[in-house]
Amino acid sequence: MSEPTIDPKLMETIVSLCKRRGFIFPSSDIYGGLASAWDYGPLGSELKNRIQKFWWREMTQLHDNIVGIDAAIMMHPKVWEASGHIENFDDLMAEDTVTNERFRFDHLTPEQQSTMTSPAGNPLSAPRRFNLMFKTHVGAVEDSASVVFLRPETAQGIYVNFKNVVQTSRVKVPFGIAQVGKAFRNEIVTKNFIFRTVEFEQMEMQYFVHPSEDEKWFDYWMAQRMEYYAKLGIRPDCLRFHEHGPDELAHYAKKAFDIEYLFPFGWNELEGIHNRTDFDLSRHAEFSGKDLTYLDDVKGERFLPYIVETSAGLTRTVLMVLADAYEEEEAGEGDVRTVLRFHPDLAPITVGVFPLVKKDGIAEVARKIERELREDFSSFYDQGGAIGRRYRRQDEIGTPYCVTVDYQTKDDNTVTLRFRDSMEQIRIPVSQIGERIRQGTREYTRVGT
Numbered sequence: 001m002s003e004p005t006i007d008p009k010l011m012e013t014i015v016s017l018c019k020r021r022g023f024i025f026p027s028s029d030i031y032g033g034l035a036s037a038w039d040y041g042p043l044g045s046e047l048k049n050r051i052q053k054f055w056w057r058e059m060t061q062l063h064d065n066i067v068g069i070d071a072a073i074m075m076h077p078k079v080w081e082a083s084g085h086i087e088n089f090d091d092l093m094a095e096d097t098v099t100n101e102r103f104r105f106d107h108l109t110p111e112q113q114s115t116m117t118s119p120a121g122n123p124l125s126a127p128r129r130f131n132l133m134f135k136t137h138v139g140a141v142e143d144s145a146s147v148v149f150l151r152p153e154t155a156q157g158i159y160v161n162f163k164n165v166v167q168t169s170r171v172k173v174p175f176g177i178a179q180v181g182k183a184f185r186n187e188i189v190t191k192n193f194i195f196r197t198v199e200f201e202q203m204e205m206q207y208f209v210h211p212s213e214d215e216k217w218f219d220y221w222m223a224q225r226m227e228y229y230a231k232l233g234i235r236p237d238c239l240r241f242h243e244h245g246p247d248e249l250a251h252y253a254k255k256a257f258d259i260e261y262l263f264p265f266g267w268n269e270l271e272g273i274h275n276r277t278d279f280d281l282s283r284h285a286e287f288s289g290k291d292l293t294y295l296d297d298v299k300g301e302r303f304l305p306y307i308v309e310t311s312a313g314l315t316r317t318v319l320m321v322l323a324d325a326y327e328e329e330e331a332g333e334g335d336v337r338t339v340l341r342f343h344p345d346l347a348p349i350t351v352g353v354f355p356l357v358k359k360d361g362i363a364e365v366a367r368k369i370e371r372e373l374r375e376d377f378s379s380f381y382d383q384g385g386a387i388g389r390r391y392r393r394q395d396e397i398g399t400p401y402c403v404t405v406d407y408q409t410k411d412d413n414t415v416t417l418r419f420r421d422s423m424e425q426i427r428i429p430v431s432q433i434g435e436r437i438r439q440g441t442r443e444y445t446r447v448g449t
């Protein structure tokens, strides 16, 4: 299979669309922004919430035995000793001796690494290790006893709650705990928009299994996670697995695969699937002094479960979904339309409602229809400008359905329903709009390039 071509200019186009239409703004924009921090605007926060909801439903509703939690960002400092983050969570960095700019050593080219030259052509300092965790203090006194870290991953909040969940939720191994939340890493971030940021969100699910079944569940989750991206409507030829070689494996992992996406700047990690063995539970048992073994009361066997982790970036998925959905399409007579081909469940607005004209009571009828639709769908009323332009404005933000109300509506209570992807228009009774939207969403498949 030949690899799809990528358009290196696409990132610039997406960044500009995101700002113009209110998906994503630079953080503290009026002060000139803050490097590597971004704010989600009205459409962006909807899109992010919907991706999160899609993932949460997939994990907790569509799988047996997966429950959710929402743990605090700040945790007991011993957590990070037990997890290995104090000791191991660092990047090897080299500094440009002229500009003092720091670079991740593994992000330099082999030539820059061997000649110890920075991208600007200056000599580099010897590489040093920098811990990536943000450190702060809790309480009135800034002493070593008050040190806390902003969590660099959400996973640890799950491990330290393993016992609480087992005791309160009647779950039986194999079972999973899912969580979505913020994580923080003091990484050097220079480009690629929201791909890598110091503050980001993760969607993680930790699956606790009998040690003899780790391989089986690892394979199961690899297949499940790829299927999930197909359900999200992501182009399959833009996704692939990458297995971690021995030099890439994290200190806790026996086996690891990334799911990579072909971003406009090349193949990069979207999600990690890791066999973490009993590393986490055994370390937390050791550091907390608590028994974290699990009792299988049918077999009478007590053991420390192994963990298969699926760890996806929520904010990184937002970028992937935007890049995958973006298309410029010939729309006849030299006209080009911009369309975001979001899965209808992800689109910030599900249905736009327009009166063909404002006069003769048409606008009132359209408003009434929009008010009824908003009970079930996220809807948007627009009466400004030519109808073709109103369609294009919705195409550009990925609205999958538009309803147009005209004179005929007043006579026979029918409207025009227009589909974003095919631009097909059908005439249907007002009473059928909801069902046609639900049907279109159920039967959705990605079209276009």
Ligand code: ATP
Residues within 6 Å of the ligand: 153, 185, 187, 194, 195, 196, 197, 198, 199, 200, 201, 202, 269, 270, 271, 272, 311, 312, 313, 314, 315, 316
């Ligand atoms: P990378 O190699 O890109 O630094 P990682 O292997 O350290 O990532 P994990 O620790 O496995 O990443 O984190 C799981 C997921 O969290 C990643 O696949 C990614 O989607 C997301 N993620 C990690 N770091 C960041 C970041 N700085 N900004 C945005 N998302 C991130």
